[in-house]
Amino acid sequence: MLINAVPQRQGAVGPRAAELPDGCLALAELAGHVLGRPVHHVRQTRAVSEVDRGIASRAVLTGENRAAQLAALEAPGGPVLTVGGDCGVELIPIGVARFRHGPGLGVAWFDAHPDLNTAESSPSGAFHGMVLRSLLGEGDPEFAASPAVEPGRVLLAGTRVFDPEEEAAVSRGLAVTSADALKGVEKLYVHVDLDVLDPGEFTGLNYPEPDGWTIERLVSELDALARFEVVGAGITECVGTPREVEVLEPVLAALGRLLVSGK
Numbered sequence: 001m002l003i004n005a006v007p008q009r010q011g012a013v014g015p016r017a018a019e020l021p022d023g024c025l026a027l028a029e030l031a032g033h034v035l036g037r038p039v040h041h042v043r044q045t046r047a048v049s050e051v052d053r054g055i056a057s058r059a060v061l062t063g064e065n066r067a068a069q070l071a072a073l074e075a076p077g078g079p080v081l082t083v084g085g086d087c088g089v090e091l092i093p094i095g096v097a098r099f100r101h102g103p104g105l106g107v108a109w110f111d112a113h114p115d116l117n118t119a120e121s122s123p124s125g126a127f128h129g130m131v132l133r134s135l136l137g138e139g140d141p142e143f144a145a146s147p148a149v150e151p152g153r154v155l156l157a158g159t160r161v162f163d164p165e166e167e168a169a170v171s172r173g174l175a176v177t178s179a180d181a182l183k184g185v186e187k188l189y190v191h192v193d194l195d196v197l198d199p200g201e202f203t204g205l206n207y208p209e210p211d212g213w214t215i216e217r218l219v220s221e222l223d224a225l226a227r228f229e230v231v232g233a234g235i236t237e238c239v240g241t242p243r244e245v246e247v248l249e250p251v252l253a254a255l256g257r258l259l260v261s262g263k
């Protein structure tokens with residue numbers, strides 16, 4: 001198992017976005033300790049660029065950040081835990097997993113937000129709110145995955161704040177809120193945006209939403225995925241300090257169990 005720390009912040013535009021790189025470092029260091037693996041640091045610029053075609057920092061996201069992310073996954077030789085950074089860091093590892101493992105790849109998306117906007121429907125211009133839609137092959141062609149994740153093979157879990165266009169995407173069956181989504185799926189990518197948690201559980205959230213899960217619940221929902229071959233995982237949107245992230249140890253351990261389960 002490889003740990004890739006990807007301190008990208010340009011996919012987020014909120015008041016704490018500039019803290020994402022340090023949150024990434026804190027979480028990646030903890031992941032290294034908990035999982036007993038070295039951490040590979042993927043260089044990401046801290047510079048932002050203008051809104052282009054409705055996407056903030058589009059040039060940075062499609063340029064130097066992406067080149068470094070792709071290079072880091074050239075020959076991983078085993079499952080990778082990607083530590084963000086904003087949720088946009090999932091575009092490359094999930095896209096690569098879909099390419100490698102075929103149309104049967106499923107995605108478990110633990111997140112307060114479905115991230116199913118396009119540049120047109122986004123209220124913010126922030127790419128992290130568009131990343132899952134991109135993985136489903138839609139939206140700005142520079143980001144749209146090809147091959148795309150199959151519609152309906154995405155399970156939304158703990159997701160509770162939808163924009164109108166995201167509701168429409170779910171109605172069309174792009175992503176599914178019942179565990180049926182994973183029927184017939186063998187290989188699975190597990191995405192954890194920490195904002196699936198309640199803000200009272202973890203204070204280092206970039207985009208907190210009320211009424212989230214406890215850490216205990218997240219761990220047991222992750223453990224419930226043990227029957228799948230988990231081919232990759234990501235954990236994103238951390239702005240916590242080294243001290244604050246310590247409560248996430250059980251979450252990292254659960255992701256580690258999934259990634260090394262050897263199936």
Ligand SMILES: NC(=[NH2+])NCCC[C@H](N)C(=O)O
Nearest residue numbers: 087113117124126128129207
């Ligand atoms: N991964 C996240 N934190 N996403 C937040 C997205 C918020 C909102 N739906 C938007 O598109 O801007």
